Amino acid sequence: MIQSRFEALGSYLPETRVSTQELISKMKFTPPFDLEAITGIRERRMRSPQEDSFTIALNATQDVLKRSRYAASELDLIISCSICRIKDQTDNYWEPSFALFLAEKLGAKKAIHFDVSNACAGMMTGVYIADRMIRSGLIKTALVFSGECITPITETAIQEIDNPLDPQFASLTVGDAGAAVILDQAEDDQDRIHAIEIMTCAEYSHLCIGKPSDQSGAPALYTNNREMHKEERIRLWPALQMDHLKARGADFESEHFDYVIHHQVGTRAIQNFSKYAESIFGTPMPEALSCVENFANTATTSHFLVLHEHLKQNKIPKGSKILFVPAASGLVTGFVSATISNLEA
Amino acid sequence: MSMIVTATAIAENAILAAKNCLEKAKLPIEEVGLLINAGVYREDNMVEPAISAFIQKELGLNLDYVKNNNGKAAFSFDLLNGACGVLNAVQVAQASKLSHVLIVTGNKNPRYACIGAAMLLGRSQDETQGFGHVYTRASMGGYVGLKGYTRLYQPDSRTRVTLEEDPNYESQLTDFTASCIKDLRSAEITLVAPARCGHKLEIACVDTAYENQDSRVAGPIVGYQAAIGRPKPLLFVAGGAGLSAAWTLYS
Numbered sequence: 183m184i185q186s187r188f189e190a191l192g193s194y195l196p197e198t199r200v201s202t203q204e205l206i207s208k209m210k211f212t213p214p215f216d217l218e219a220i221t222g223i224r225e226r227r228m229r230s231p232q233e234d235s236f237t238i239a240l241n242a243t244q245d246v247l248k249r250s251r252y253a254a255s256e257l258d259l260i261i262s263c264s265i266c267r268i269k270d271q272t273d274n275y276w277e278p279s280f281a282l283f284l285a286e287k288l289g290a291k292k293a294i295h296f297d298v299s300n301a302c303a304g305m306m307t308g309v310y311i312a313d314r315m316i317r318s319g320l321i322k323t324a325l326v327f328s329g330e331c332i333t334p335i336t337e338t339a340i341q342e343i344d345n346p347l348d349p350q351f352a353s354l355t356v357g358d359a360g361a362a363v364i365l366d367q368a369e370d371d372q373d374r375i376h377a378i379e380i381m382t383c384a385e386y387s388h389l390c391i392g393k394p395s396d397q398s399g400a401p402a403l404y405t406n407n408r409e410m411h412k413e414e415r416i417r418l419w420p421a422l423q424m425d426h427l428k429a430r431g432a433d434f435e436s437e438h439f440d441y442v443i444h445h446q447v448g449t450r451a452i453q454n455f456s457k458y459a460e461s462i463f464g465t466p467m468p469e470a471l472s473c474v475e476n477f478a479n480t481a482t483t484s485h486f487l488v489l490h491e492h493l494k495q496n497k498i499p500k501g502s503k504i505l506f507v508p509a510a511s512g513l514v515t516g517f518v519s520a521t522i523s524n525l526e527a
Numbered sequence: 528m529s530m531i532v533t534a535t536a537i538a539e540n541a542i543l544a545a546k547n548c549l550e551k552a553k554l555p556i557e558e559v560g561l562l563i564n565a566g567v568y569r570e571d572n573m574v575e576p577a578i579s580a581f582i583q584k585e586l587g588l589n590l591d592y593v594k595n596n597n598g599k600a601a602f603s604f605d606l607l608n609g610a611c612g613v614l615n616a617v618q619v620a621q622a623s624k625l626s627h628v629l630i631v632t633g634n635k636n637p638r639y640a641c642i643g644a645a646m647l648l649g650r651s652q653d654e655t656q657g658f659g660h661v662y663t664r665a666s667m668g669g670y671v672g673l674k675g676y677t678r679l680y681q682p683d684s685r686t687r688v689t690l691e692e693d694p695n696y697e698s699q700l701t702d703f704t705a706s707c708i709k710d711l712r713s714a715e716i717t718l719v720a721p722a723r724c725g726h727k728l729e730i731a732c733v734d735t736a737y738e739n740q741d742s743r744v745a746g747p748i749v750g751y752q753a754a755i756g757r758p759k760p761l762l763f764v765a766g767g768a769g770l771s772a773a774w775t776l777y778s
Contacts, residue, residue, distance in 0.1 A: 282771055291665070394571075
């Protein structure tokens with residue numbers, strides 16, 4: 183039976199570092215709470231005036247191709263997964279697909295190309311599709327990428343927040359980053375995607391909405407944070423994973439995960455994800471890897487940025503089994519489990 | 528197992544089309560494991576969440592895994608690739624191994640038919656039935672032909688879409704899509720494509736237009752309904768900005 187693996191990983195971070203304190207100092211309305219203390223986010227990267235979703239994606243995809251055994255011309259599938267698709271700094275694209283723009287730029291002439299849009303679960307959705315298409319034998323190689331140019335919503339929030347319950351506060355917790363991953367057929371157990379199951383619990387689709395601001399036309403995000411991260415929402419992922427484990431006579435402990443990478447909402451939220459999961463699975467969670475303090479919530483790229491940063495610091499030994507847990511508006515959650523040995527950063 | 532069309536529907540919007548489609552199929556809603564929205568132009572130029580999540584909610588499709596307590600989950604997302612999106616969604620459905628996949632489209636851009644369309648796909652044991660391999664091609668010549676975008680930071684960014692269409696776009700696209708399928712034309716197949724593609728190849732064609740308007744992303748679904756009763760295999764062809772084309776046979 184064909185299975186897939188992560189063959190190569192790339193990323194890109196804009197150079198400009200902006201601290202949470204600096205953001206707060208620019209706000210017209212001073213929040214009545216300590217945002218840095220609540221989220222654990224000290225700073226984030228923000229794009230330069232010349233950068234946008236396209237340039238960030240191009241940097242990340244060029245980075246992954248440097249580490250991959252495949253040339254762009256050998257790729258069978260290219261999926262772009264960012265939330266915004268901003269090109270030429272101000273234009274958010276609907277068509278042609280961003281994947282096609284990148285395919286053309288990279289020289290991926292034969293690749294199937296399309297975009298997916300699934301909020302912060304975009305890259306995990308792309309990985310789900312790539313995995314299923316590799317497993318089914320339809321394709322052999324896939325590039326899944328995101329040029330996440332998300333800090334325009336931060337600038338909008340700085341200008342527009344005017345009350346302590348404003349729905350744009352979550353917009354202050356994001357950062358720009360590009361990520362790209364190439365998948366191909368697994369060759370052994372040391373590099374393999376074991377399982378991917380993602381679901382949308384659409385009862386909560388209204389809790390986080392991204393669209394141009396009605397005040398300025400600038401990108402904006404309106405989030406009901408309190409409802410979004412309630413315990414009963416966090417319990418959705420463990421419930422799904424436990425049922426899948428039970429169905430094949432396994433349990434969480436017997437999976438022997440070395441690390442878990444949660445969506446990078448904030449340090450406290452990450453602790454809560456693991457805390458609630460422990461109570462449901464009835465076993466301690468593996469160490470949660472994170473880089474939210476330095477890079478904030480980089481939306482679609484968050485899991486792969488964490489992976490990249492920890493590989494770069496040689497903190498992930500070969501043969502590590504990692505659990506990735508998406509959490510996105512929609513509400514989208516689930517799990518990706520993979521053993522990783524040959525990825526480099 | 529191959530993927531066959533269980534039911535289709537066209538309506539005022541994506542939600543109604545999806546509801547009508549599921550009613551026609553008489554399939555218990557919770558059996559749909561994957562919902563893919565291939566619609567491009569949407570209300571308020573929204574980028575998050577996926578529009579599919581709103582459609583899923585209106586359908587009442589497996590809304591909360593824990594509260595449902597029936598072990599059924601549904602996954603949904605938007606897949607954007609202009610007019611080729613539905614055939615790309617068919618590729619994803621084929622790979623998914625799921626029993627039932629619902630593909631929907633909606634459109635809020637008045638340049639194209641403002642309709643919703645839905646196509647429910649199921650599985651057949653008979654490998655000679657259903658969708659065959661979906662082929663795709665991009666022209667890769669630096670000619671995009673059509674760009675659709677929202678210029679941000681404008682007072683009307685929430686409602687406006689700019690379409691930049693080259694005067695030669697339609698003819699270039701027709702030449703491109705026709706060149707992709709010219710070797711497949713035969714007396715046995717029924718072409719399902721924009722009428723100009725049939726004219727170019729000088730073969731009979733079931734037009735994918737809806738009430739004389741370009742149905743764009745909904746094209747394959749509109750065309751499927753129009754081709755009911757026509758001889759199979761059907762040859763679906765879609766082409767759009769990029770230039771980008773997708774085609775497949777349906778038996």
